[in-house]
Amino acid sequence: MAAKTFNIPTLMQGLPPHTACQGCGHGIAGRIIYEVIEEMGMSSNCVAFHDLACGANMLFAQKGNGFSGAHGRAIPTATGFKRTRPDMLVFSYAGDGATYSIGMQHTIHTALRNENITAIVVNNTNFGMTGGQMSPATLIGQKTTSSPKGRTAELNGNPIDITEVYSGMKIAYLARGSVDSVANINKTKAYIRKAFEKQMAGCGFSFVEIMAPCPTNWGMTALGSIKRMQDEVLKLYPVGEYIDGGAK
Amino acid sequence: MVKITYNAARCKGCHYCVNACPKKCITLSGDTNNAGYETVKFNETECVACGSCYTVCPDYAIVIEKED
Ligand SMILES: Cc1ncc(C[n+]2csc(CCOP(=O)(O)OP(=O)(O)O)c2C)c(N)n1
Ligand code: SF4
Ligand code: SF4
Ligand code: SF4
Numbered sequence: 001m002a003a004k005t006f007n008i009p010t011l012m013q014g015l016p017p018h019t020a021c022q023g024c025g026h027g028i029a030g031r032i033i034y035e036v037i038e039e040m041g042m043s044s045n046c047v048a049f050h051d052l053a054c055g056a057n058m059l060f061a062q063k064g065n066g067f068s069g070a071h072g073r074a075i076p077t078a079t080g081f082k083r084t085r086p087d088m089l090v091f092s093y094a095g096d097g098a099t100y101s102i103g104m105q106h107t108i109h110t111a112l113r114n115e116n117i118t119a120i121v122v123n124n125t126n127f128g129m130t131g132g133q134m135s136p137a138t139l140i141g142q143k144t145t146s147s148p149k150g151r152t153a154e155l156n157g158n159p160i161d162i163t164e165v166y167s168g169m170k171i172a173y174l175a176r177g178s179v180d181s182v183a184n185i186n187k188t189k190a191y192i193r194k195a196f197e198k199q200m201a202g203c204g205f206s207f208v209e210i211m212a213p214c215p216t217n218w219g220m221t222a223l224g225s226i227k228r229m230q231d232e233v234l235k236l237y238p239v240g241e242y243i244d245g246g247a248k
Numbered sequence: 249m250v251k252i253t254y255n256a257a258r259c260k261g262c263h264y265c266v267n268a269c270p271k272k273c274i275t276l277s278g279d280t281n282n283a284g285y286e287t288v289k290f291n292e293t294e295c296v297a298c299g300s301c302y303t304v305c306p307d308y309a310i311v312i313e314k315e316d
Contacts, residue, residue, distance in 0.1 A: 003314050003315055003316045004297060004312075004313070004314040005311070005312070005313045005314070006297075006299040006302035006303070006310075006311065006312040006313075007302075007311045007312075007313075008308045008311075012308065017257075017258045017307060017308075018307075020306065021260075022260040022261060022262050022285065023260070023262035023264065023306060024306055025306070026306070027305075027306025027307055027308070028303075028304065028305075028306050031306075031308065179304075181268075181304075182268055182300045182303045182304060185303050185304065186303070215262075222261075222262035222263065222264065223262070223263055223264070223267060226264070226267070
């Protein structure tokens with residue numbers, strides 16, 4: 001027996017490779033979620049609710065329970081399930097496009113209800129799957145296929161910062177992690193663990209945003225996209241815990 | 249003793265592992281896999297089993313085992 005092993009969680013073993021692009025952040029975000037689930041002993045007692053975007057690659061990269069519903073509706077679908085099975089660990093997994101555009105009403109009202117689920121949002125600052133259009137989280141100046149000259153506040157509005165939107169709301173937990181470095185990946189794992197533990201303790205809504213690269217649509221090499229995260233993206237969207245609430 | 253299992257067929261050549269290794273024991277192999285990605289190679293004797301390469305790999309191509 002090895003004294004110490006770094007290997008993917010059992011739920012992810014023995015499957016064909018996922019089809020996300022070279023260097024895509026979803027591969028890391030999806031894996032650390034299942035590492036936490038395994039460490040909590042919840043592998044056979046959890047359900048993932050995926051959005052219909054690049055993150056759905058992660059639905060097929062694991063053998064546990066999972067469901068993919070309509071685009072932008074992962075959070076309400078997870079809500080419905082959790083209300084019927086409060087014993088299970090239930091989380092939604094979606095991108096910034098899904099969560100802050102088409103699904104924004106759920107992002108607000110689920111928090112207002114302090115619904116007892118965990119929402120995980122992988123924020124790569126664009127609509128990845130459909131070809132890199134501007135999302136609400138796109139940075140000022142960022143060139144996308146729908147803002148070819150770069151986003152401007154005058155024409156497109158300012159980028160959404162979920163920590164400002166949820167500021168003062170009575171939810172159980174809000175944190176922002178990142179997959180750009182070993183240190184931040186480990187921090188993000190700890191945030192996911194805390195979010196899941198709060199859910200299982202019935203504390204209410206927990207939300208973890210994970211900043212991630214989309215090298216393909218950023219038009220960068222994989223390592224170049226990590227540099228952009230550190231030089232630009234994480235300066236606007238800093239990693240940390242923002243709300244750490246108590247019991248419901 | 250450290251055992252590194254590298255699945256070159258799964259590797260997508262992002263080279264995040266090369267960047268993350270504190271002991272600089274991962275380098276470009278100069279080869280490509282069947283999917284056309286440039287793979288990496290490991291110097292097992294320098295490896296301290298920190299797990300950094302595993303942690304940053306988006307494609308689950310690396311397993312690190314440390315024996316007592
Ligand atoms: C109702 C509906 N509207 C639009 C689409 C097209 N669509 C698919 S994925 C997507 C957005 C993807 O961006 P994001 O949610 O940020 O996820 P990412 O792919 O970047 O991970 C859109 C608009 C759809 N599938 N269904
Ligand atoms: S388009 Fe972007 S988000 Fe989608 S799989 Fe490729 S790198 Fe990942
Ligand atoms: S486990 Fe650590 S020291 Fe060993 S190859 Fe990976 S990153 Fe380098
Ligand atoms: S991090 Fe993984 S996919 Fe990227 S080059 Fe290293 S082994 Fe290959």
